[in-house]
Amino acid sequence: MLEITGLCAGVDGKEILRGIDLSVGAGEVHAIMGPNGSGKSTLAGVLAGRPEFDVTSGSIQYQGQDLLEMEPEDRAREGIFLAFQYPVEIPGVNNAYLLKAALNEVRKHRGEEELDAMEFMALAKEQLEVLQMNADLLNRPVNDGFSGGEKKRNEIFQMAVLEPKLAILDETDSGLDIDALRIVSNGVNTLRSPERSTIVVTHYQRLLNYIVPDVVHVLSGGRIVKSGGKDIALELEAKGYGWIDGVTTEVSV
Amino acid sequence: MSTATETIEQLANQDYKYGFVTDVEADTIPKGLSEDVIRLISAKKEEPEWLLEWRLKAYRLWTSMTEPTWPNVEYDPIDYQAISYYSAPKKKPQLESMNEVDPEIRSTFEKLGIPLEEQKMLAGVAVDAVFDSVSVATTFREKLADIGVIFCPFSEAVREHPDLVRKYVGTVVPYSDNFFAALNSAVFSDGSFAYIPKGVKCPMELSTYFRINAASTGQFERTLIVADEGASVSYLEGCTAPMRDENQLHAAVVELVALDNATIKYSTVQNWYPGDKDGKGGIYNFVTKRGTAAGRNSTITWTQVETGSAITWKYPGCILQGDNSVGEFYSVAVTNNRQQADTGTKMVHIGKNTRSTIISKGISAGRGQNTYRGLVRMGKGATDARNYSQCDSLLIGDRCGAHTFPYLEVRNTSSQVEHEASTSKIGEDQIFYCRQRGLSTEDAVNMIVNGFCKEVFRELPMEFAVEAQKLLGVSLEGSVG
Numbered sequence: 203m204l205e206i207t208g209l210c211a212g213v214d215g216k217e218i219l220r221g222i223d224l225s226v227g228a229g230e231v232h233a234i235m236g237p238n239g240s241g242k243s244t245l246a247g248v249l250a251g252r253p254e255f256d257v258t259s260g261s262i263q264y265q266g267q268d269l270l271e272m273e274p275e276d277r278a279r280e281g282i283f284l285a286f287q288y289p290v291e292i293p294g295v296n297n298a299y300l301l302k303a304a305l306n307e308v309r310k311h312r313g314e315e316e317l318d319a320m321e322f323m324a325l326a327k328e329q330l331e332v333l334q335m336n337a338d339l340l341n342r343p344v345n346d347g348f349s350g351g352e353k354k355r356n357e358i359f360q361m362a363v364l365e366p367k368l369a370i371l372d373e374t375d376s377g378l379d380i381d382a383l384r385i386v387s388n389g390v391n392t393l394r395s396p397e398r399s400t401i402v403v404t405h406y407q408r409l410l411n412y413i414v415p416d417v418v419h420v421l422s423g424g425r426i427v428k429s430g431g432k433d434i435a436l437e438l439e440a441k442g443y444g445w446i447d448g449v450t451t452e453v454s455v
Numbered sequence: 456m457s458t459a460t461e462t463i464e465q466l467a468n469q470d471y472k473y474g475f476v477t478d479v480e481a482d483t484i485p486k487g488l489s490e491d492v493i494r495l496i497s498a499k500k501e502e503p504e505w506l507l508e509w510r511l512k513a514y515r516l517w518t519s520m521t522e523p524t525w526p527n528v529e530y531d532p533i534d535y536q537a538i539s540y541y542s543a544p545k546k547k548p549q550l551e552s553m554n555e556v557d558p559e560i561r562s563t564f565e566k567l568g569i570p571l572e573e574q575k576m577l578a579g580v581a582v583d584a585v586f587d588s589v590s591v592a593t594t595f596r597e598k599l600a601d602i603g604v605i606f607c608p609f610s611e612a613v614r615e616h617p618d619l620v621r622k623y624v625g626t627v628v629p630y631s632d633n634f635f636a637a638l639n640s641a642v643f644s645d646g647s648f649a650y651i652p653k654g655v656k657c658p659m660e661l662s663t664y665f666r667i668n669a670a671s672t673g674q675f676e677r678t679l680i681v682a683d684e685g686a687s688v689s690y691l692e693g694c695t696a697p698m699r700d701e702n703q704l705h706a707a708v709v710e711l712v713a714l715d716n717a718t719i720k721y722s723t724v725q726n727w728y729p730g731d732k733d734g735k736g737g738i739y740n741f742v743t744k745r746g747t748a749a750g751r752n753s754t755i756t757w758t759q760v761e762t763g764s765a766i767t768w769k770y771p772g773c774i775l776q777g778d779n780s781v782g783e784f785y786s787v788a789v790t791n792n793r794q795q796a797d798t799g800t801k802m803v804h805i806g807k808n809t810r811s812t813i814i815s816k817g818i819s820a821g822r823g824q825n826t827y828r829g830l831v832r833m834g835k836g837a838t839d840a841r842n843y844s845q846c847d848s849l850l851i852g853d854r855c856g857a858h859t860f861p862y863l864e865v866r867n868t869s870s871q872v873e874h875e876a877s878t879s880k881i882g883e884d885q886i887f888y889c890r891q892r893g894l895s896t897e898d899a900v901n902m903i904v905n906g907f908c909k910e911v912f913r914e915l916p917m918e919f920a921v922e923a924q925k926l927l928g929v930s931l932e933g934s935v936g
């Protein structure tokens with residue numbers, strides 16, 4: 203599904219990712235943990251094609267394609283979904299309208315019929331129920347005035363509607379109350395299938411009780427310093443990052 | 456990979472689809488302005504003496520006036536002697552049927568999406584087509600006449616309905632109003648006239664389509680719409696011009712009169728040639744538009760989508776004279792590349808319990824400069840009057856500008872005025888968010904811009920709202936890479 207080799211990337215000449223190797227197979231769930239500023243969101247951003255990041259070396263293969271050659275919208279249409287750590291507000295643009303346009307772009311790309319407003323609403327309502335989300339969020343401007351938790355739920359709602367092949371969740375659990383955490387995790391688990399893969403960025407082991415990962419990676423200073431089973435997360439929770447060799451915990455600004 | 460800021464900065468050529476020239480033999484008078492020229496225009500139109508006298512008075516006043524310098528726009532001085540003040544396609548300017556319209560002109564309007572054959576037209580829209588200085592066709596006239604609605608070229612109204620014209624012309628915008636209004640009053644050539652009789656709800660949209668074609672001419676049209684007691688009408692105007700390297704002047708005057716319980720809704724989609732990306736050429740759109748809500752409970756609504764012109768200078772206003780009368784102004788103004796706009800409204804509250812609403816959406820891209828200028832005046836007698844104003848600016852890129860000048864004059868203690876303003880920028884992160892969901896940059900920008908303008912588009916008649924959205928997309932084409 204995803205094959206990252208020797209990835210180095212930065213912004214404005216500042217190096218952030220310093221040689222990442224990561225392989226995510228179809229159907230797998232990988233968790234990425236690591237101290238603040240270690241480069242987790244940068245990695246997620248590079249995968250999604252955030253224009254401010256420059257990839258200086260390395261390669262990324264996604265479903266046999268050279269991901270770095272693809273425009274962000276093409277990556278999205280090919281099934282990459284990023285649940286943003288900080289979802290952006292877009293005043294004036296209706297949440298349902300954006301999502302319908304997004305879904306139809308994906309469908310067009312796949313050669314499927316576009317959905318009309320009625321069909322879309324039926325689909326959206328179904329997912330709203332699954333995620334126990336308030337239906338009025340649909341008709342509000344994208345993330346505008348949403349609470350922190352509502353924004354995160356909205357990301358998962360969009361993910362559920364778009365049914366991506368590779369979902370990247372960047373700290374979607376931060377800011378969620380306990381119930382929301384369970385609901386959001388359910389949403390992710392429902393999508394779990396042999397063809398779909400998920401990368402979960404989190405600081406908390408708690409989330410991994412709900413979304414059980416196949417592999418946990420620890421990112422530090424722009425490198426993966428440790429990979430292993432889900433028990434790594436438990437150990438981190440108990441001991442902090444200090445026990446892992448090569449972890450830099452001070453945040454560089 | 457370049458950043459969104461860079462791509463935002465990459466201003467591609469604006470794709471102006473209406474820039475062609477029609478090859479038609481024209482009767483164009485020599486350049487220059489003098490009393491003789493005014494006499495000539497008046498004679499060509501076989502006008503009555505009173506109108507010639509009125510023109511001459513306007514001209515004499517104009518010669519003593521100076522061009523306003525207070526608008527927040529910059530341009531080289533205009534040489535008023537280098538303009539031809541009258542240009543009309545030759546061959547029968549007065550037509551009995553559409554088949555007599557010069558085929559070249561007919562095809563011009565067809566290319567612009569305005570077929571002049573009634574059977575091809577949008578049902579429910581009557582069109583007056585103005586080509587340079589004259590009206591070349593007005594559709595659905597008989598049908599309208601059956602219910603007493605007069606809709607015809609202004610010059611014809613002068614001949615056929617002199618009493619009505621004489622009673623109202625210059626009452627809302629006197630020739631002494633300002634420099635460009637005086638110029639227009641002196642040299643105006645054509646325009647539309649509409650009269651909706653008592654109690655009639657006009658069953659069709661009335662619309663005028665203005666086309667400048669000839670080079671080195673200006674267009675100086677005059678439109679007058681009167682809605683008698685209890686009448687209502689919705690009127691639309693659209694405009695385009697060829698691409699030329701020189702600037703061309705468009706100085707129009709529009710007057711609206713709404714009597715007791717009457718409603719006039721006036722919508723504009725202005726798409727004059729804006730000039731090229733470096734600011735060469737384009738129309739100077741210096742326009743005076745005003746309506747008098749003269750009667751009790753009357754309503755005047757201005758809705759404008761201004762995407763064209765090198766420079767726009769216009770403040771469609773309402774004189775709220777009748778008690779309980781209502782004035783509304785909904786505006787979207789776009790400036791891309793080197794375009795400049797100084798636009799807004801004047802709401803003059805005179806009657807008791809009058810209300811006004813101002814919603815202005817300014818969009819600046821490229822090096823565009825967009826100014827909102829609005830006056831709200833609550834007169835002594837305007838007790839319990841209310842105004843609500845909202846002025847929002849949206850910036851695309853960081854070389855453009857947005858400016859807001861609200862003027863408030865309150866002369867009584869019971870009226871209330873509320874003003875809100877905001878400035879926002881289309882952020883790279885907003886565009887990226889949309890792209891991450893599968894939308895192209897262009898679609899993302901369109902979606903954000905249309906969302907920003909929603910409250911105004913809502914006010915446009917259906918078919919126009921769709922047009923306006925498309926137009927906005929075209930106007931901003933290339934503003935984001």
Ligand SMILES: Nc1ncnc2c1ncn2[C@@H]1O[C@H](COP(=O)(O)OP(=O)(O)OP(=O)(O)O)[C@@H](O)[C@H]1O
Pocket residue numbers: 213216218236237238239240241242243244245254287454455
């Ligand atoms: N656009 C940018 N401009 C400058 N520096 C940046 C930019 N994006 C990220 N960085 C820097 O790169 C480093 C890694 O940031 P990143 O957001 O990837 O960390 P993170 O692991 O997601 O942290 P957190 O756990 O706090 O979310 C930080 O030092 C950050 O300041």
Ligand SMILES: [Mg+2]
Pocket residue numbers: 242243244287372373
């Ligand atoms: Mg982060």
